Amino acid sequence: MRLLLVEDEPLAQQRIRSIIGRNFPDWEVIDAIQSIKSLKEHLKNTGNFDMILCDIHLADGLSFRAFSESPELSIPVIFITAYDQYALRSFDHNCLDYVLKPIDEKRLVKALEKAVKYHDQGSKSILNQELIDSLLNNYKSKSYKKRFLTKMGNRYVFISAENIAYFYSEDGLTYLVESGSSTRYIIDHSLSELESDLLDPLKFYRINRSMIIHLDDLIEIKPYVNGRLALSMNTKAEANLVVARERVNEFKNWINQ
Known part of the structure; x- marks a missing residue:
């Protein structure tokens, strides 16, 4: 599996790489980028990778801006972010899964295993009711300590x-x-x-x-x-x-x- 990693925090980037290395040693991070500008350039040549691991808040804005300019994108995206309020909006951008920071290794591995199934089945549609229900239950209605x-x-x-x-x-x-x-x-x-x-x-x-x-x-x-x-x-x-x-x-x- 060839991956594009979009993450502007060095520690988060390092943790994602280490989790991939331990659990999927045959996978390759083709490139690691940190800005919307770089993401836009890479989305012009999506044949170079099979999946995108992407933070939402980047130094120059929300990564959604880049994806909105690539409506024909067919490869899956796993969003990794500290903010749960963008979960439903992520479905507009080929979201396969939505992982919250601080990153839990088991949670990220589960998302990556889902990507393997997607890749092997050659799925044409990323959306599935199980993921939608999970996001609705865990993110949209989440309440905090008052x-x-x-x-x-x-x-x-x-x-x-x-x-x-x-x-x-x-x-x-x-x-x-x-x-x-x-x-x-x-x-x-x-x-x-x-x-x-x-x-x-x-x-x-x-x-x-x-x-x-x-x-x-x-x-x-x-x-x-x-x-x-x-x-x-x-x-x-x-x-x-x-x-x-x-x-x-x-x-x-x-x-x-």
């Missing part, structure tokens, strides 16, 4: 998700910081759980390994050393809030959604 139960002294307190400035981890504990007051509370969720299942990705973003911010509390973005970004929040933070270099492009796309 409040968090925390403990303060000998009493319990509910903090609305709308009133949270950011989450951070320290010494094995996860804290939420309340907007305005800067009061912090310990919660029983890891940052990974918050990022993947509990928080609305349109409002919350994990800027580095130890912090998730709320968009509504963000007031300023400045360049920082080594290609990173420094953030200023409306709620006072004890430490610098810095976007990790490998997340900068995705963060900009998230801000610009």
Whole structure:
């Protein structure tokens, strides 16, 4: 199987390559590109590959723009993205499967195995009711946590998700910081759980390994050393809030959604 990989985050690109290498050693990534401009050029010669693995948010916009200019595209596309709100729209662009980040290896392997069946059967139609039903059940109606139960002294307190400035981890504990007051509370969720299942990705973003911010509390973005970004929040933070270099492009796309 010959693949075109469209991904502008180096770490995500590396993880996808490693998963393919472990599970499908005979497959070949023909090229790895990072922009809509490059994708448009490759779509002019789709005979060079059998499948496309494609992020949706790229540095220069949504990859859908490139696919919309290639209406006769016949090869399958597996979209790999941190955003679930584009799931139904992906069907307009030969979507075979839709894999959410952070990438789970078993989930991606399942999608790639589906591509093998598609390729072997020479299918002319990618759409299938099973996938449509799955997307409708898992993405369209997905709800997120509206409040968090925390403990303060000998009493319990509910903090609305709308009133949270950011989450951070320290010494094995996860804290939420309340907007305005800067009061912090310990919660029983890891940052990974918050990022993947509990928080609305349109409002919350994990800027580095130890912090998730709320968009509504963000007031300023400045360049920082080594290609990173420094953030200023409306709620006072004890430490610098810095976007990790490998997340900068995705963060900009998230801000610009």
